Amino acid sequence: MSQNPRTLFQKIWDNHVVAEKPGAPAVLYIDLHLVHEVTSPQAFSTLKSRGLKVRRPDRTVATMDHSIPTRGGYEAADEMGRIQLRLLESNAGENNVRLYGLNSVERGIVHVIGPEQGFTQPGMTIVCGDSHTSTHGAFGALGFGIGTSEVGHVLATQCLLQRKAKTFEVRVDGKLRPGVTAKDIILALLSRIGVGGGTGHVFEYTGEAIRAADMEGRMTICNMSIEGGARAGMVAPDEKTFNFVHGREFAPKGADWDKAVARWRTLPSDEGATYDKTITIDASALEPMVTFGTNPGQGIAITAPVPMPSSLSDVNERAGLEKALAYMKLEPGKTLLGQPVDVVFLGSCTNSRLVDLRAAAALMGGRKVASNVKMMVVPGSQSVKKAAEAEGLDKVFKDAGADWREAGCSMCIAMNGDQLSPGQLAVSTSNRNFEGRQGKGGRTVLASPLTAAAAAVTGKITDPRTLMS
Amino acid sequence: MPAPEFTTLTARCVVLPNTDVDTDQIIPARFLKVTDKLGLGKSLFCDWRYFDDGSPNPEFVLNKPESQGAEILVAGHNFGCGSSREHAPWALTGWGLRAVVSTMFADIFRSNCLKNGFVPVTVEPAVHVELVAALAKDPNMPVTVDLTGDAATVSWPGRAPVAFPIDPFARDCLLNGVDELGYIQALEPQIEAYEAAHR
């Protein structure tokens, strides 16, 4: 074992190398494999055609989230969606894989239920055929997205061929001001490094603002690491992490719990460990963020003007910005404040947890969704939905005139019929504002739950701080 | 299915210089309800390629007569960012493409490409500019991507081969049709030993 100070990433990596031949990628052991309906059918077919079964059903968890309807059950899905959902049922059944299916009272978005059920634990390697697997890094795990071929590799062998990534420390110093949230931290980071700035790297988020963040906030931040091109984002585990995991259904119990915590305490990066890259952000200087373009790196403070294409020297970048603004129908040089909004989407694996719903509900309480706006609230899991209903949040949203739905990915990816119409402008708490992501021709402004709630009640893009007491 | 192979390719190109092209553009999510890998080529770049009424947009590069039969895509910086969907290389190869040249690829996309015999060729910005300029002069110019030499190279008439980085293991798999799943399975004793030690 190396005596040099090691980073959190390096420690987890070292703990999971099964074999390493010169010239070949490492064979990495995977502790937890999450599976969903969209990226798994072809992987299960590969297994079937080779006469293989899932090697470790006990380390595999399946959920239906991407294409499930958020109301109306199976019948509401289109035919191809239904086939895909049924196929996951039979694939999971034939392989004894636990499935959070349509009728499960705990089903939800894969990256919400992993932590919620206690599957996600510090020090683990976690993969899923889904780029937002980076979410699980909030627990001090190494979580990253893989392609369907690799889903097949992990189903069959519980291993993955991997080259080691470089490390990138994202230090967030200082304290957030009221009205500014974890979502704004990550959007601010992306606006600085762009959507390719983290390529080849794994982020480790450090600093006062990360320590101060709750687990949900850390998940929001790690979730969008992939939007900066980093496959994974991580936060060193601490008491908050252990408290979150403790007592959850699949968390270690009794003496195992004590042993696990002792092991987890050794995970944080050692004093003196170095990173290949570092960036520092001052949380106290941040404002609520909004995106103006067609990728998550095109973000600005809500009070700042949209950048001028003429300010960019690179021709391709300038052309990209011009194309993005043309698609978004936004003017450079002006802020987004006052821009009329058609739809508000509160949901997705980025911001659909109880604290997100609470934050939005607190701002919306006693107010109404503006008449020009349709608001959809989609809890991240059925458990979140139930907890929210127990404290009356559903009533706040419904009384305001918002639509309260069953859990799922919903309009984040617009595969299930929940989608924007061409030209509509949405303020969304999700993670991607790519052209057409929320429906063909739809225009997405990414923001925090607070900023989304402010847009809902005013009918236009509004600084949430002006509505907070 | 046999493992995909790639040795050398000489073919015409399509140039799509946009930066940060995400996999949602390459293949929009509404086409991800398939349960196999086939037939995605017709939906490649769907929302850029077709008008709302479903007719092809003649301005979009894939619809131009000279693009038909091209097998190499010359793309902009950070191609393939966003979603991990392997449907992206399935759609690109489904259209008939076999290699893509850019100055940077997103990590998951690059890995997915290599698993489908679709070669991501990363070149320096200056080389990219040179290639795009040469193709502007002669859109029919054949470009060669060669994995067989000491180094993997890309070249075109009048241009000495430029070496490009490719994972040596992935290159070996492509040259020799090595099946990666089979490779991992052969390590079963080590996997079992690891599991025994980490119970």
Ligand code: SF4
């Ligand atoms: S909520 Fe959106 S980003 Fe998250 S897993 Fe679902 S589709 Fe992907």
